[in-house]
Amino acid sequence: MKITFAKPETTSKGIVVVTANAGNKLSPSAKILDVETGGALVRAIRASRFEGKKTQTLNIIAPEHTKLDRIMIVGLGKSTDITNIEMQNLGGRIYAATKQAKNGLVSIVLDTVAGSKLNSNEMAAEIGYGAKLRSYSFLKYKTQIKADQKVAIKTVKITCDNIVSARKIYNKLSKVAEGVFFTRDLVSEPPNILYPETLAKEAKTLEKIGIKVQILGESQMRRLGMGALLGVGQGSVRESKLVVMQWNGGSKSKSSKPIAFVGKGVTFDTGGISIKPSSGMEDMKWDMGGSAVVIGLMKALAGRKAKVNAVGVVALVENMPDGNAQRPGDIVTSMSGQTIEVLNTDAEGRLILADALHYTNEKFKPKFMVNLATLTGAIIVSLGSHHAGLFSNNDQLSDRLTQAGLDVEERLWRLPISDDYDKMINSQVADMQNIGGRGAGSITAAQFLHRFVGKTPWAHLDIAGVTWSKSDKPTIPRGGTAFGVRLLDRLVENHYEG
Numbered sequence: 276m277k278i279t280f281a282k283p284e285t286t287s288k289g290i291v292v293v294t295a296n297a298g299n300k301l302s303p304s305a306k307i308l309d310v311e312t313g314g315a316l317v318r319a320i321r322a323s324r325f326e327g328k329k330t331q332t333l334n335i336i337a338p339e340h341t342k343l344d345r346i347m348i349v350g351l352g353k354s355t356d357i358t359n360i361e362m363q364n365l366g367g368r369i370y371a372a373t374k375q376a377k378n379g380l381v382s383i384v385l386d387t388v389a390g391s392k393l394n395s396n397e398m399a400a401e402i403g404y405g406a407k408l409r410s411y412s413f414l415k416y417k418t419q420i421k422a423d424q425k426v427a428i429k430t431v432k433i434t435c436d437n438i439v440s441a442r443k444i445y446n447k448l449s450k451v452a453e454g455v456f457f458t459r460d461l462v463s464e465p466p467n468i469l470y471p472e473t474l475a476k477e478a479k480t481l482e483k484i485g486i487k488v489q490i491l492g493e494s495q496m497r498r499l500g501m502g503a504l505l506g507v508g509q510g511s512v513r514e515s516k517l518v519v520m521q522w523n524g525g526s527k528s529k530s531s532k533p534i535a536f537v538g539k540g541v542t543f544d545t546g547g548i549s550i551k552p553s554s555g556m557e558d559m560k561w562d563m564g565g566s567a568v569v570i571g572l573m574k575a576l577a578g579r580k581a582k583v584n585a586v587g588v589v590a591l592v593e594n595m596p597d598g599n600a601q602r603p604g605d606i607v608t609s610m611s612g613q614t615i616e617v618l619n620t621d622a623e624g625r626l627i628l629a630d631a632l633h634y635t636n637e638k639f640k641p642k643f644m645v646n647l648a649t650l651t652g653a654i655i656v657s658l659g660s661h662h663a664g665l666f667s668n669n670d671q672l673s674d675r676l677t678q679a680g681l682d683v684e685e686r687l688w689r690l691p692i693s694d695d696y697d698k699m700i701n702s703q704v705a706d707m708q709n710i711g712g713r714g715a716g717s718i719t720a721a722q723f724l725h726r727f728v729g730k731t732p733w734a735h736l737d738i739a740g741v742t743w744s745k746s747d748k749p750t751i752p753r754g755g756t757a758f759g760v761r762l763l764d765r766l767v768e769n770h771y772e773g
């Protein structure tokens with residue numbers, strides 16, 4: 276499906292989408308179409324509940340002489356409802372409502388709305404971005420798709436006042452969409468195909484867009500002393516990997532510190548010897564969601580040539596039960612020197628992140644670190660799928676993340692960390708244990724990570740509830756959501772460029 280921008284012109288093919296504001300105020304283009312159709316739009320509105328509210332749509336069979344198939348009126352709501360996000364959602368909804376259109380062409384006709392923060396070019400770009408995001412699908416393993424199940428729509432053409440301006444905004448957004456799609460692809464791959472080595476290879480492909488990619492294997496990690504990470508992978512026949520990605524689009528000065536993103540990449544989490552119940556275990560293929568977000572984010576930043584120096588580190592392991600697997604009761608020594616009593620082999624994400632965070636902090640001395648992980652089932656109990664959990668040792672970073680989340684509708688909710696919760700992971704025999712007691716499961720997991728970040732500003736996003744969606748959203752078809760890519764791209768854009 277192609278997204279194109281055009282000057283207003285008379286269209287006489289396919290579906291035409293025009294807009295109305297709250298109170299059924301037809302746009303100038305809609306009024307012209309109404310006249311051309313002998314008042315078909317106004318009559319259809321009068322015969323319906325359509326009021327021009329946002330999210331409302333009205334479909335009209337086009338009169339014969341127009342040669343059009345269908346006219347769709349979409350509500351924009353009040354002029355203050357016209358925000359970037361609302362326009363993206365509108366684009367996504369229009370895509371979903373027209374993707375089976377046989378003529379293959381949808382033309383969306385936009386006029387600048389008085390009193391709106393966005394002009395018609397900005398609206399056009401955001402609608403195009405939303406349509407693009409919604410058009411994602413993962414059909415690689417479907418060999419029997421029938422012609423009538425395929426998407427029919429070939430072109431979404433959006434008309435606005437200034438094509439050059441719309442295209443310029445859209446091109447930048449589409450780079451972010453490409454990062455989102457990469458993440459969704461990785462999360463959707465099955466675990467027999469995507470395992471540490473093959474996931475590392477996918478990250479390596481980012482070299483062609485100017486990212487430096489380094490892959491560490493088990494022997495290198497052993498030399499670095501990453502006993503916590505290696506313990507998790509030791510029951511798997513697949514070799515564990517640590518991938519380090521660097522995008523240097525910012526200042527060349529040696530004294531300027533990079534920003535860093537760290538991802539949990541458990542390509543499959545059986546739980547290990549503390550094995551999970553079989554029902555629903557297939558969901559654990561997306562336990563590498565945090566790493567996929569970091570990889571997709573790097574792609575987005577490099578794709579849009581962000582003026583920032585960013586490091587992405589992903590810890591890739593497979594958590595399997597095996598004769599050589601880690602046992603409950605084992606004590607491992609992390610790269611930081613701190614020892615960990617592994618009481619539950621299913622609390623593995625924090626173990627691999629402990630070494631990845633420490634490594635990132637030591638090696639890059641970053642301005643801040645944000646890690647993402649499908650870390651706990653408990654965060655789903657707390658927040659469901661409408662917010663990800665946010666834990667941080669730094670109020671400024673935390674506030675900036677929260678605001679970026681509101682900007683892109685990937686919402687975060689901050690939960691506390693404190694000494695009292697920290698004590699819950701003290702061990703009798705080692706420096707700490709990898710699970711707390713009863714209660715506060717997401718917080719004790721965060722406290723564990725906190726012990727590996729030193730004094731560096733740090734935030735942990737627990738994305739277990741938001742990485743996969745069981746239902747369609749306007750810009751997110753069901754499946755992998757890539758939650759975090761747009762959020763962190765926005766964080767960078769808001770505060771860390773230039």
Ligand code: BES
Pocket residue numbers: 544546562619621622623624649650651652653710711716739740
């Ligand atoms: N990957 C899981 C967390 C998870 C659960 C993500 C459900 C998505 C959906 C994690 O490794 C895990 O198993 N956590 C345990 C921790 C417990 C053993 C302290 C959990 O949440 O049950």
Ligand code: MN
Pocket residue numbers: 544546620621622623624
């Ligand atoms: Mn687990």
Ligand code: ZN
Pocket residue numbers: 541544562621623624649650
């Ligand atoms: Zn896990």
